[in-house]
Amino acid sequence: MTTGLPLVTVFGSLHYDMMVEAPDRPRKGETVTGHAWHPKCGGKGGNQAVSAARAGVSSAMIGAVGDDDFGRALLDNLGRSGVDSRFVRVEPGAGSGMSVAIFDASGDYGAVIVSGSNLTLGDEDVAAASDMIAQTSVLLLQNEVPDAANIAAARAVKRRGGRVVLNAAPARKLSGELIALVDIVIVNAIEAEFLAGVTVVDTLDGAAEAARALIDIYPAAIVTAGGEGVAYCDRNGQAFALPAIPVKVVSTHGAGDEFVGAFAAGLARGDRVEAAIAAANTAAALLVAMPELER
Helix, strand or coil: CCCCCCEEEEECCCEEEEEEECCCCCCCCCCCCCCEEEEEEECHHHHHHHHHHHCCCEEEEEEEEECCHHHHHHHHHHHHCCCEEEEEEEECCCCCEEEEEEECCCCCEEEEEECHHHHHCCHHHHHHCHHHHHCEEEEEEECCCCHHHHHHHHHHHHHCCCEEEEECCCCCCCCHHHHCCCCEEEEEHHHHHHHHCCCCCCCHHHHHHHHHHHCCCCCEEEEECHHHEEEEEECCCCEEEEECCCCCCCCCCCHHHHHHHHHHHHHHHCCCHHHHHHHHHHHHHHHHHCHHHHC
């Protein structure tokens, strides 16, 4: 953990990922022959904490792993990546979160997650990390832990004057209580369609339309549209869109988390929103072109 710098605290998920490479993703009832696989430490929370550390700010993780080999690997990875993991709890009797992601020849993927110990997060984890929360500039949340746990963390950070950024992924219905605590929501195209009620977000104009719709619910919204780019809108009247940086895509896995973590780092440093988004856009582009950065 880098000391003396603004602190990004991630409250959220840790998963041990099995990455499978295949010519295509299977349809219902189909078996596809793959050609490679490898393990990776992930979970949206873990990925975002590592991304924030890579972007040069202090990064800390509040989470839960099982007392198993996966959990030990996840903790080791956070330490190697410079993330403060003192408040990642080891839950006896629970399996660590894990996922299986299948990548097709174009680098796109589909995944299944098993939440495991991530579902045990709650008030006690927030209370245990109270001193760290008091120093938090930006709190990052995702939808891979219980809504009540996110509410507890957001309340604690808001009381101390920090900002709350919600990466509303995977898409799910959120309580009004959590929504009221969020300063900025970040979603991809699929999540934007679900939350904003727009039909299709597959262009930069569509992302901008979704961002405008989302500020009826949140004070500010960022909508990422993959290879098209990213759009921002807030209730103060600021709105802009940035095209994606052209790169040769090797794998899209983790690009959204890289964007979120890098954006939070810029926000914590006090960068203007447009500068923070531009830096995050660059970080995500580097990752899809050089996925070895993520491992």
